[in-house]
Amino acid sequence: MATRPDLTSEQEQHAQALATRMQARVSETVLEMARTLVATSDATLFGDTEFALRDQALGLLGVADTEHLPRKKSGYQGSSIDCPHCRATAAFHGYRERHAESLGGRICCRRAYYYCRSCGHGTAPWDPAVGLTERRLTPAVERLATLTGAVADSFENGAELLAETSGIRLRESTVERTTAAAGKRIAAVLSGDRGLGKSKPWAWHCDAWGRTVGYIALDATGIRPQGRGGVKADGRMAYVGMIFNPLPDRERVFEKLPKPGTSMTARYVSGLYPLSAIQPRLAPLGDASRGWIADVQIALSDGGAGREDLLRDHFGRVEVVILDFFHAAEHLGKLAKAWHPQDEPAAREQTAAWSRLLRDEGGDAMIAVLEEGDIPSSASARSIREEVRTYFRNQCHRMDDPTYEANGWFIGSGAVESACKTVVGSRLKGSGMRWSESGGDAVCHVRALYRSEPSQWQAFWQRDLAA
Template structure:
């Protein structure tokens, strides 16, 4: 590489900090960890008399500013730290698969720095890649359908001096394009975008809508949002996706019936018959029919199950308008929130809920961000590292 291409810009260059005149001082060496291991490089060094900052244009050109790792190694370290515990990422994944010898703390800092940078960019409304309308799946009526879902899962936290703290809920949001038995057209099987972290719901809504818009949410003829009915979920989905059909996860509703049956019936056969009957009615007649059945059985409920019965009746009363499963099934729509529940496990649970793991807020939030990106469409990860790594 020629001297000029290696960062030499003549006797002076423009200071990136204050736009003043930075003068060439000398060629200085520094240590760098690249894919081949540790090396030393010599490059031009400039100093600004106005703001007293020093810089090397070559470092900036290659993304080495304030970094020991080259961008390629930083990406590998982040990917490893995103997939496994920082210790295993350093001692097993990187060492065995690449030969790189990085410390656990280096992998931790690199991964969390990338996650924080990603969080900042998302907050600045930066998008990764060009807008691209997905080839949305079609339902039984031939309409294109777009799906959104939201859930939350707890993360254990650690306080000062290793003290335990109350856990905190991390939100996981997803825009996705599932396979449909009513649509046999070949298409990309991994069309999904995730967001995850300790979000304020208003900020999450802004970023969620932006992700949806980037893949053509508004182009779909039918918009569908799935939820388990948790506190505030419906209001969030209606506020951010006002045209979407809100559907309560069928299996979550079923859990209420199973729990009530276990508290009400002593005999397994009788219990299972009741569950089968009520779930069949829920799927083929809807939430309103089940709500009526639950109200009608009030006098038959044993005293120990009355409070649970009251709660179950209240749940169906509050959500029956989102339990029109006969309509949903006839249209060929998804009625289960399995994809978002799976995302809670794979994005948050598998990485942040390992044995003995406890997190600070900043570290957990950063890892949630970067892990969500790693599980989204591959072009999202690639674009982040190609254009926004510094």
């Protein structure tokens, strides 16, 4: 239940007068709702009747706005203002109407209009002040349109989902452009030096030594872009970065365990930008949790070029960068297949044996096997062996898996790989989908924010950020 606002005596008088003006129209709506209910049978009491009542109830919001707005000096700032386009003087030219889509339906807004003779532009300061978009949506409708455009599997279905869930009917193109505009604003917020939401520390979970542990991970996934004129273009990589607080491994951590029902907490960022550009967007996620203050910071990586340096350079308290165990195991599986090209069961058995060795004894032990073991007979197998051996030599400093697991740390990057699917793949990699760079980047940002802990999405839609 919403708390009652503290009003001045003058505001209370205005509220009483508004309530009086609304009563007649509200009574009509309430009577219509009563008639709708009385006309139902047991078979029709719910379902479509509930939607009809919802639309009638939301109409009361439109009544309130319609009665309240005409009595406001909406955006009047005197006889002239500085033109926002050229900074010359823009004179007041009366009040002009603009219709907007609200949760209560279409409403008419009369707001002050200023015209600049120097550059020929007109402006209504009230529109940005209250958050009306270029597509004439109120902030609440913009938020719902952005959400449905990002979570549905197409903008067309997003428009249908919006109508089904809220009764608001917008064109597919409006949902698409609204989602894109919100994504650009999210990107702008995250590229600055401020995080989203209040600075509230997380309850980081503990490792086997009782120290709190925070994780950061980074990965990329390809999407199909669309070039100018709708032609196909070369693939682009969408990066996904995350700061997360996974549940501890109960086989290795026995104290300070979270309560049953606790789930992983995470914050994501995603977009179509080069690797070097992700740090300014990842850093505010940590800042918003008061400087990334777990006792131990762990980074997980798949070994991609430049990623370890980025993680260490921009998150200076990272204690260790761990190579994803399963990524390393894939290389061992590739070598096992080359070693046993005609014997798939033997290849699987060999992969399992090498993987156990890597997990139980670490990268140095695996390198010793690769260097001292039998030399494959075929040239292709020898080439793959050298490739895998070079890979392990380069990554060995991140393969101390026995120590990592003894500490109760995670050695797999499954969380960020899952994020690549849920944040990017499930929306941007549908059959036949191709994206412009700006459109794909915007949707990545919206989905990353929505998939993060709820406070992040809610914080963005506060008027000081969403405007």
